[in-house]
Amino acid sequence: MEAGSKDRPPMLAPGNYVQWKFRIKRYIDTKPNHELIHYCLENPPYELGWKDKEVPTSEGSIITTTERVHETYKNVLQEIRDQLNAEAE
Numbered sequence: 001m002e003a004g005s006k007d008r009p010p011m012l013a014p015g016n017y018v019q020w021k022f023r024i025k026r027y028i029d030t031k032p033n034h035e036l037i038h039y040c041l042e043n044p045p046y047e048l049g050w051k052d053k054e055v056p057t058s059e060g061s062i063i064t065t066t067e068r069v070h071e072t073y074k075n076v077l078q079e080i081r082d083q084l085n086a087e088a089e
Helices: 014-029 034-042 077-088
Strands: 052-056 064-070
Touching: 014 034
Parallel strands: none
Antiparallel strands: 052 064
């Protein structure tokens, strides 16, 4: 049996990182581009996912239904494509 294995809280317990979060933020503040790093942490990159899309029931009809569509690079807005391209560079 490993020593202390029953005394320790689980490694990934959610409340265990408050002190580390503060330390990491202090470390980031020492870097020359700390504003950009803080911005990236608070505004994560766009993630493609499932979206609800309204589609007409038939051609020329004003009645629509809602479909769940998985976003791909081809079917997202140009603004999101530009953001994804900037992240890739």
